[in-house]
Amino acid sequence: MYQIEIDHLCKSYGAVKILKDISLNVEKGSFVTLIGPSGCGKSTLLRLVAGLEKITSGTVKIAGEVVNDRPPRERHVAMVFQSYALYPHMTVSKNLTYALRLRGRPKQEIDERAAATGQLLGLSDLLDRMPRDLSGGQRQRVAMGRAIVRDPQVFLFDEPLSNLDAALRVRMRSELRKLHQRLGATSLYVTHDQIEAMTMADTVVVLRDGVVEQVGAPLDLYHRPANRFVAGFIGSPAMNFVEGIVTEDGRGVVLSQARKQRLELPRPLQSGRKVWIGLRPEHMQLGGAGKKQKFDVQVDTVESTGSMTFIETKADPTSLIIAQSGTAQVAGGTTITVGINSEDIYLFDIKTELAV
């Protein structure tokens, strides 16, 4: 059963189209992340589901009911905002229980649930404090608690971790994931951080310019990107793209480099076809031992972080990034041999940019 059904949803502000014909189903209890570059409409989509913006056309269903004209309070959704949006003039416990008090629940139930949520998130000692007296991480927890305490049908997250520092973000990420496993509530999570999207979600939705580019499990997107945009967006450092032409026998592809090197294709293609060849930095190996394909590149710069080494090659006409785990003894200006397996070569049509 689907908890959220989005059907041919469009949103425009005047003549500007923000979302163009979005259709998406979210299963009950699943964790779905919306990811895309800034301005792609991911936050707008979330706000449409919450009821904070008016739908231009299409429908949104929550738990099987069309909610297009329902105000937010009748949608049984809880939302965590990027800025946390804690009510500055209320204590933590008043913030947590605001929704319950609005619904006129008995005082005893309110107190019990505030205490239980406080305990769940480690806020028990902070219930009487004001939001301004809390640290960033604590505020984040209160914002989370405010959503949990209501026991909603759907959780909406609008980049909830982006205001935290790096270490805290990593911790909150796993806490959030555990919380979801425990509560099992349907979650729609907006982020621009692909690590968050990949590690937390059951399903990732990649958006660009108001259009869904691909929907799939995190590793599906990584291994089988539907088009060049998704291939370049998922994975860090980003996938390398080189132009190439399929050889006459249809079994290989010639790189558009000065040296016109040839790579064998995983499966035959029509000869003479122009394609984008996608090579993930981490799939290429220095020296090429154990890899089926080999080609030569000239090293430009080398960046070493200790655990990883990133080698950037000279532009020929495009430069490549090669990622090696550990340290590598490579000097700039030298020519090195790189190996890759045929199955790790991605191909995209040069015009449509769709995977072939």
Place this chain on the structure above:
Amino acid sequence: MKRYVFLLIAIVLAAIYLFPLYWMYVTALKSGSDIFRYPPAFWPAHPRLQLAQVFATYQVDRYVWNSFVVALGATFITVLLGTGAAYVLANVRHPIVTVALFAILMLQVLPPSLMVTPLFVAFNQLGLLEWPRFAVVLATAAKTLPFYIVLCRATFTQIPGELRDAALVDGNSRIGAFLHIVLPLARNGILVVSTLVFLQSFGEYVYSRSMIATKELQTATVGLSSFLGANSNDWVGLMTYASIYVTPILIVFVLLQRHIVSGLTAGALK
């Protein structure tokens, strides 16, 4: 060194600016002959406060009460109508908002002395001059409303929209979110601006002078001007009256001075 020079200049300028205020208080304490002495004394030889006498002779209480009623009425109407308008203008993103704000600012430009004749005619036709103080309240509110809306809007724009959104998602209605979340946060700004509106209405002259014919209903500013007749020259009485009228305003200003300055610049820098 430079700092002290500037401080000195500031003190001198403040002294020049505040001298009339000082002269008002000093004259109120002088006797009739002291006033016309040459060279004038900066402090009277026998300071004497004639509060009770002035109160009784000129019915100061009645005038100040009328001023108070007019100012309170005007402030009430301004806050009641202006707060909602300011909130809407702060939140709606639409080209018409720019037009509306410009129109509001234009209303501020029109001086009361220009507006008073058409207003008088209109109010007369409507029969509003039967309740002259109410007519003055309406006219004054029309003057203070734009001022209030512009400043109040600046306060509202400082309150993040996500707080309102959070309240909506938490289960409140639009009006509920405004009353529960936005209004408490804007309280300080609203208080400061409404105080300014009150003080401004308290000193209103043109509308009261023109629309209130009955002496019993006239405001303190009009009462003050009646001292300056062809054959009256009770300067001590005049200055005592003025002091009674001005002192409460001064006290309010001094008390709220810090808030007023921060309230006025709120939203200006961002």
